Amino acid sequence: MKGKVTAIFGATVSVDIKGLQLYDRVYVGQHRLTGEVVHLELDRTTIQVFEDTRGLAVGEPAEGAKAPLTVKLGPGLLGGIYDGLQRPLTKLEEQSGAFISIGKEIFPLDRQHSWTFKPQKSVGDSVAAGERFGQVMEGALCHPLYSASGGIIDQIIDGEFNLSEPVAVLRNGEQLLGWHAWAVRRPRPCRNKRPVERPLITGQRCIDFLFPLMKGGVAIIPGGFGTGKTVLEQTIAKFADADVVVYVGCGERGNEMAGLLSEFGELSDAEGRSLLERTIVVANTSNMPVAARESSIFTAVSMAEYYRDMGYDVLFLADSLSRWAEALREISSALEEMPGEEGYPTYLGSRLSSFIERAGVVETHDGQTGSLSMLLAVSPPGADFSEPVTQSCLRVAGAYYLLDTSLAHGRHFPAINWVQSYSLSGQKAAAYFQEKVDQRWLDMQHRCRDILQQEEALREVAEVVGMEGLQDRDRILMKAAEKIRRDFLCQNSFTEDAFSSPEQTFNKIASIVADYDQALSGLDETDRDADAGGAHASG
Amino acid sequence: MRLAEHRYRSISSIRGPLVFVERVFQARIGETVTLIAPDGKELDGEVLKIDGKQALIQVFGETHGLDLDKTSVTLHDSVKRVPLSKACLGRLFNGSFEPIDGAPMYIPESWGAVSGAPINPVARGYPSEVIETGISSIDGLNTLVKGQKLPIFSSAGLPAQELVTEILRNSRLPGEGAFAVVFIALGLTFHEFNFFQRILDQMSNQFVAFINLASEPVVERLLAPRLGLTVAEDLAFNHGMDVLVVVTDITNYCDALREVSTSREELPGRRGYPGYMYSDLASLYERAGRLLGRPGSVTMLPVLTMPEDDITHPIPDLTGYITEGQLVFSRELHQKGIFPPIDVLPSLSRLMQHGIGEQQTRGDHRQIANLLYQSYAKGRDLRKLEAVVGKEGLLKEDRVMLEMADSFEATFVHQGQERRDIGQTLDLGLQLLKQYGVYPE
Numbered sequence: 006m007k008g009k010v011t012a013i014f015g016a017t018v019s020v021d022i023k024g025l026q027l028y029d030r031v032y033v034g035q036h037r038l039t040g041e042v043v044h045l046e047l048d049r050t051t052i053q054v055f056e057d058t059r060g061l062a063v064g065e066p067a068e069g070a071k072a073p074l075t076v077k078l079g080p081g082l083l084g085g086i087y088d089g090l091q092r093p094l095t096k097l098e099e100q101s102g103a104f105i106s107i108g109k110e111i112f113p114l115d116r117q118h119s120w121t122f123k124p125q126k127s128v129g130d131s132v133a134a135g136e137r138f139g140q141v142m143e144g145a146l147c148h149p150l151y152s153a154s155g156g157i158i159d160q161i162i163d164g165e166f167n168l169s170e171p172v173a174v175l176r177n178g179e180q181l182l183g184w185h186a187w188a189v190r191r192p193r194p195c196r197n198k199r200p201v202e203r204p205l206i207t208g209q210r211c212i213d214f215l216f217p218l219m220k221g222g223v224a225i226i227p228g229g230f231g232t233g234k235t236v237l238e239q240t241i242a243k244f245a246d247a248d249v250v251v252y253v254g255c256g257e258r259g260n261e262m263a264g265l266l267s268e269f270g271e272l273s274d275a276e277g278r279s280l281l282e283r284t285i286v287v288a289n290t291s292n293m294p295v296a297a298r299e300s301s302i303f304t305a306v307s308m309a310e311y312y313r314d315m316g317y318d319v320l321f322l323a324d325s326l327s328r329w330a331e332a333l334r335e336i337s338s339a340l341e342e343m344p345g346e347e348g349y350p351t352y353l354g355s356r357l358s359s360f361i362e363r364a365g366v367v368e369t370h371d372g373q374t375g376s377l378s379m380l381l382a383v384s385p386p387g388a389d390f391s392e393p394v395t396q397s398c399l400r401v402a403g404a405y406y407l408l409d410t411s412l413a414h415g416r417h418f419p420a421i422n423w424v425q426s427y428s429l430s431g432q433k434a435a436a437y438f439q440e441k442v443d444q445r446w447l448d449m450q451h452r453c454r455d456i457l458q459q460e461e462a463l464r465e466v467a468e469v470v471g472m473e474g475l476q477d478r479d480r481i482l483m484k485a486a487e488k489i490r491r492d493f494l495c496q497n498s499f500t501e502d503a504f505s506s507p508e509q510t511f512n513k514i515a516s517i518v519a520d521y522d523q524a525l526s527g528l529d530e531t532d533r534d535a536d537a538g539g540a541h542a543s544g
Numbered sequence: 545m546r547l548a549e550h551r552y553r554s555i556s557s558i559r560g561p562l563v564f565v566e567r568v569f570q571a572r573i574g575e576t577v578t579l580i581a582p583d584g585k586e587l588d589g590e591v592l593k594i595d596g597k598q599a600l601i602q603v604f605g606e607t608h609g610l611d612l613d614k615t616s617v618t619l620h621d622s623v624k625r626v627p628l629s630k631a632c633l634g635r636l637f638n639g640s641f642e643p644i645d646g647a648p649m650y651i652p653e654s655w656g657a658v659s660g661a662p663i664n665p666v667a668r669g670y671p672s673e674v675i676e677t678g679i680s681s682i683d684g685l686n687t688l689v690k691g692q693k694l695p696i697f698s699s700a701g702l703p704a705q706e707l708v709t710e711i712l713r714n715s716r717l718p719g720e721g722a723f724a725v726v727f728i729a730l731g732l733t734f735h736e737f738n739f740f741q742r743i744l745d746q747m748s749n750q751f752v753a754f755i756n757l758a759s760e761p762v763v764e765r766l767l768a769p770r771l772g773l774t775v776a777e778d779l780a781f782n783h784g785m786d787v788l789v790v791v792t793d794i795t796n797y798c799d800a801l802r803e804v805s806t807s808r809e810e811l812p813g814r815r816g817y818p819g820y821m822y823s824d825l826a827s828l829y830e831r832a833g834r835l836l837g838r839p840g841s842v843t844m845l846p847v848l849t850m851p852e853d854d855i856t857h858p859i860p861d862l863t864g865y866i867t868e869g870q871l872v873f874s875r876e877l878h879q880k881g882i883f884p885p886i887d888v889l890p891s892l893s894r895l896m897q898h899g900i901g902e903q904q905t906r907g908d909h910r911q912i913a914n915l916l917y918q919s920y921a922k923g924r925d926l927r928k929l930e931a932v933v934g935k936e937g938l939l940k941e942d943r944v945m946l947e948m949a950d951s952f953e954a955t956f957v958h959q960g961q962e963r964r965d966i967g968q969t970l971d972l973g974l975q976l977l978k979q980y981g982v983y984p985e
Binding site (some may be wrong): 011012013014015019038046057058059060061062086093095097098102103104105106173184229230231254258259260262263264266267289290291292293295328331332334335336338344348384387388389415468469471495499539 | 558570571572573574575593594595596623642657659660661662663664665666667668669670671675691693732781810811812813814819820822825826829830831832833835836838857858861862864865866868869870889890892897898917921929933937
């Protein structure tokens, strides 16, 4: 399917190829820029190009790939750093230098790397489509391989192989490869979706204790600039108890990505593995092409689902979803679609919810349980949370961590506002923690909330009359609340304190509340003594 | 490839800086164009949009005197490129890269793309070396590091240009290395131009200046920062220099962007600014950076004016989302006669933590900065309380903190024309902390 470029407007290009399908991949121009079909009309086809079109001329060739944009899934994704089109950035640097050049297509997986395959089937066995036929070890992670089609095994490798050769051959001549391609925009199927049950331990006291995120749940983190979205996301990416972490830097700062890559490379987990070994990074910084930013979260979520389907707990972090929505807006306005609220296309809400619904706990095809949890940062313009992206996310997210500009200015980090944030799975998580950590978990949570709420009310009074003007009882409460805020809710991401286990979290709050109770009962005693003394004197 | 220039006399419409040409053969996006007006005036432009045989051209320069019949349009079959050479140092150019200092144009060694190419995130080096600006509230509390982008949020009537002057004059590397300043001025009034010209004449730092006056075409305002950044990248990554790019004023840039976007009949976003302003600003700001294992760096210090002192206005807001921190001016400090009027509380340098300490500046830098910040924040809080209960109603220790906040503003933040190196700044901070008994013995 070949044709020519007929019109160009920014990253939107029209071609005269016939017979294309919606979302087909198209190579545009002499440099073979990657694009995707977004509009089909009788006489022209509109392509969204994922690379810089500067220098492209009308009349240059275009070619349809007869397939949609895909991600390549197979062993070796972990530790990888990709752009929004799943081009491996390290290899891209080797080939074209420090600056990203256009028109490069590189196979995302390392085809030379040698893997040790342990077959679970032998020659003559029958294998069904989707059935597990063996495994490789990807770092410390067991990476099963599933058959792409059914039949009787004719040949199968036992031991070393690489991704350029088949792992097994069926009697009908079909080859089973170690990798496969998956259309980026299609959710990967599972046998069943299940309700969420267990909390994801993020190590952040404020989140785990007050607003827990469940494995398979979705939380959004809206916050103005400087409120610490990125630091919070990166800290959780480092320490959360997930098997695989997928981190998408979507339209954010390049230096931040550089910091993340060098830090993750140096840090290691409890077993001494480098953090990068369990992490996949997708980096599409703000100055990389906008359309690739739009596709980057789909690329990333497909890779996340791939590991979910092996029965792992996967944590997906995106920073930030607002940049993705803005990319959608730019594309939509280039296509001259009717704008909705604040210029965003009217399908923003449905596009967002169909993406967010890819999170969840699933029963995989071989009967295991995998989960995909999402933690999505949102950057509302002017820190105004009534804007469309925050509001659309709220309709589908199960937890909401509002980052407060005034807390951040007071250097209270993480700047999660404890009055306006919420989690819909507080009860479920509390039940889990009561069983695993301490029976008083829920009580303690109520006490903590209660103290913080009372402080809120007292603070207005204190601002007028000063601390001196308050009653002793209230002053003790203010002290306890301050201790909760300073020592419990605040957590320095750059020290040992960056991760707090549920036990540590519980002990910390329990000791603050116990101190408070003790101070109160001390006060009662002095009151009683004073009353008794008074009674004696009068008697 | 046509490999040939084509000349047309088939303009169908002219609207502001936009010209439509018909029956064009195989035009190229971003292709450079020369227009010759009936009176012989030559104008540059570039191809913005192509639909079949119709091309939309954006003209740099004043479109006065163009007509439909006699104006000729030449398409050059090449994309606009920037002439690069170390010979640009010490020179003044306008927004179209024409020398305005009287000397002839130099002979370029190579040519670079105007909009550059994004740095591959894996090739980026994490910024961790200091650039000394000579300003205490920056060097001490919001340290600027090589490869960072740290904007100044000013407001109308505040002395942003004066601070820029101080930085142009005083910034330098604490250690060894070649250093240069690229100064990009957008929408300058003639009065301001005069002022800067005098400063540039006396500069001891090496510099290149791109000056776009308020009376010059708005489209050049969009071009000038890109030219300047391409030059900066060349000096940094091909000649190994540490380059500080000072851009003033981004607000003029954004207004130009809005103006051009409206004339292209694009859909307006917040406050009339185009919806892609975030990506557009990022295409400038993100060009700051360092490369792993290579000398040289591009550091950016953009200045913007917050309309109506509103930090949630799209220009400061989008900038804040891209840059690594911000330096915020305060009208209150300015009224107290403090220069530079940088309010350190809302100011922030995100990359400071890796740039300071034993190896880079001084072992006690972090502690001094934290203590100063905390005590000043406390003092500022107490001012609110003082307004309610009066000075007498305060505890003695609180009164000390109040005094400290005043003296911090008067001696540490305020420095007039004085240049302080980082050591002097830290000594000054230390002295303040000890004087008020805040420094742990």
